[in-house]
Amino acid sequence: MSKKREIYSDEEILEGIRTSDRKVLEYIYRRYFKVVRNFVIIKSGSEFAAWDVFQEGIYVLYDKIQNSQLELTSTFQTFFVAICKHIWLNQLRDRNRGELVDINIGELDIFGVDENELIALNKSNLLFRLMHKYLNELSPECQEMLRLISENYTGAEIVREMNYGSVSFVYNKKERCFRKLLEMIKNDIEYKTNIGDNNEKL
Template sequence: MKKSLYETDEAIVEGIRNDDDRALAQLYKLHFPMIFHFILNNSGTEDEAKDIYQEGVIVFYEKIKDNSLELSCQIKTYLYSVCRRLWLKRLAEKGRFASKLEDSEPFLSVEDDLPRHEEQERQFGIMTEALEQVGEPCRSLLEDFYIRTRNMQDITDKFGYVNTDTAKNQKYKCLQRLKKLFFATYKPEA
């Protein structure tokens, strides 16, 4: 696998300071899935996840450009914190969040949530590797169903299956292969 120019947080920050778009692209590649998962699991949509992540990256970018960023944690933790607060604020504005953001602020400490978040990120990394290893058409089929939320009829048509039962059977087999690859690598931390 080809190594990225921006493998460390420091390199990404330096790349942004030097106006290198590849640093921002790497930022999106590395951390968007985490925010996407968080927002989808908290009453959001894919478009809302993209919007919130864009806003979070803009906050990060502007703080780097005006030299006001004092990064005392990893970039992923910083972006998670910013995006989480932006999302909770948006939920409060939409009335989807029962209490006011100010009321729940003491309970939203990033430090408290960090171990769970880091474990989830480790799982996402292993799942991404497993998804790359599962091969085609399984990868596309699983992404279409679980990520793009396409229905079985659309998947049947796209992949040329005889009927939706055949497509469901293939999805099941692909999912079993993916699970096997995932659990061959993943071991819960004690």
């Protein structure tokens, strides 16, 4: 017989997203990534685009859970898949490729979530995703520096951790790394299309 797998309730899934519980996230991935991927691929997308959409769907839920705004009025599966479909259709629409696929976002029920709020969350999460994408392209030293800062290390602690000469060197270095990161994001085609050049969209 095939191996028995754990099953989580909708409440456990939301709690697992809130706490980044690996087992719960694996469960969500196993059950729903394929559904999202198939939808994106059928609607003119790629495997990579599907993975981005899946991540953004999870981040939307995470943001809403953090803001205590998430009350499921349907099953988790229905809600999550609808959010992901919505994200992808919005991206398609923004890329002006609507004529290639059948896009009718209005008919896609997102279960009481305000569409404008969802679009704002998507854009904020796009920035989050791009930031992590380009963090990985910085030098290992910059990556480590920004990681320590994100974990609230003080300047003096970073001096010790990375064997630098002074705290002022840390701040200068941080600025150079952060500037490089912002420049890479700013030059990204997805950023330019969805966020940049028109700050009203952000």
